[in-house]
Amino acid sequence: MNFIDYKKICHYCQCEKSFNSFVKSKSYKDGRAHCCLKCSNKRKVEYYKKDIQKNRNRIRNNSYKKLYNLSLKEYDQLKENQNNLCFLCGNPPQIDGPLMYQRLQVDHCHKTGKTRKLLCRSCNLLLGLVNDSPELLRKAANYIEIYS
Numbered sequence: 001m002n003f004i005d006y007k008k009i010c011h012y013c014q015c016e017k018s019f020n021s022f023v024k025s026k027s028y029k030d031g032r033a034h035c036c037l038k039c040s041n042k043r044k045v046e047y048y049k050k051d052i053q054k055n056r057n058r059i060r061n062n063s064y065k066k067l068y069n070l071s072l073k074e075y076d077q078l079k080e081n082q083n084n085l086c087f088l089c090g091n092p093p094q095i096d097g098p099l100m101y102q103r104l105q106v107d108h109c110h111k112t113g114k115t116r117k118l119l120c121r122s123c124n125l126l127l128g129l130v131n132d133s134p135e136l137l138r139k140a141a142n143y144i145e146i147y148s
Contacts (some may be wrong), residue, residue, distance in 0.1 A: 008032065012039040024146045068115050078118050079104055086115035094121065 011034040022032035023040045033040065048055050062074040085092055086104060093104050101111040104118035107127065119127070128134040 006014040006030075010034070010039055012043070014038075064106065068108055069113070070106060070115055075106065075118075082118055086120035086123050088119055088123040088126075091120055 007016050008019055008022055008030075009016050010022070011045070012038065015036070017036050019030075019032060021036045021038075023035065023037055024031060025033040028034065034144055057072060060075075064070045064072060064075055082104070084104065087107075094101055096102075101121050105121055105124045107116045107119045108114060109116065110132065130140070
């Protein structure tokens with residue numbers, strides 16, 4: 001079959017379009033889905049908008065599982081145990097900026113992958129910048145005490 005000349009009708013917009021205008025899919029005999037790329041994208045946006053918070057939570061849950069082996073329920077339990085405050089400084093997460101900075105971040109050991117506690121962005125960055133080195137943190141604390 002010469003796919004350059006092949007046309008197909010989209011089940012949603014009912015327009016006849018070129019074969020390459022359809023979503024690739026192994027489920028169909030011709031290797032293309034029954035809806036065109038434009039309609040497919042439109043449907044994805046509508047689906048996401050239908051329940052934005054549900055989809056955000058699903059994405060966050062998948063991210064936490066993949067990065068920290070932690071479910072969203074476990075994250076929420078940690079947050080509740082810490083009263084939604086940073087474990088180090090005791091402050092709540094910042095209220096401005098991107099959404100990811102408006103929640104406590106998962107601190108974890110980069111060597112073992114073990115989850116430790118939830119920290120605000122500043123404290124999490126602090127630990128990352130000193131490569132989780134207690135010696136460097138002690139030196140920095142001594143430096144601040146001497147020169148303050």
